[in-house]
Amino acid sequence: GDSVTQMEGPVTLSEEAFLTINCTYTATGYPSLFWYVQYPGEGLQLLLKATKADDKGSNKGFEATYRKETTSFHLEKGSVQVSDSAVYFCALSHPGGKLIFGQGTELSVKP
């Protein structure tokens, strides 16, 4: 069945460091890919998405590119802030179907 694998956390960075959180997937067909974020004490919210190969999703300085050849959707940010500290979830879905999530990666950014 379909699945999503993320790098394990926690990831601890200093402010202004470069961030990469790896995400790879296994799926039939051509799923849509998502990054969701959960800030401390808050609900899950969509960060960015890409619906077809080579699409780049971007939001709040974060980017991820849908790479079909490597079945990856790595999340990147050039300069993280303390306010980016959260748990990040990679996910995929097919039309009309459910979201399948990775295990989540906790990010902690220190001043």
Next chain:
Amino acid sequence: GAGVSQSPSNKVTEKGKDVELRCDPISGHTALYWYRQSLGQGLEFLIYFQGNSAPDKSGLPSDRFSAERTGGSVSTLTIQRTQQEDSAVYLCASSFRGSGGNTIYFGEGSWLTVV
């Protein structure tokens, strides 16, 4: 409403009791999902509704779990004879039609503790 609304936000119950968790999706969203978030378990899919029918209930962990949706809107997740391993945050989400490229919006969750 403006977002997905869930109630109660927190529930402490004794082992063996039944609990009901309610979800009010975003108005106009036909698709509704229930997930469970446990420590160390990530986000676990439970059930998906399209309108009032559930084409995918493959994630319900046992026959103690059931869910229904009425009027294409509010959904109730019922856990009978609760066990300690049922302790988790139960998340409801909705989207316009099914997922695919459509954004799924999550509620803040119902935190269930079984003692």
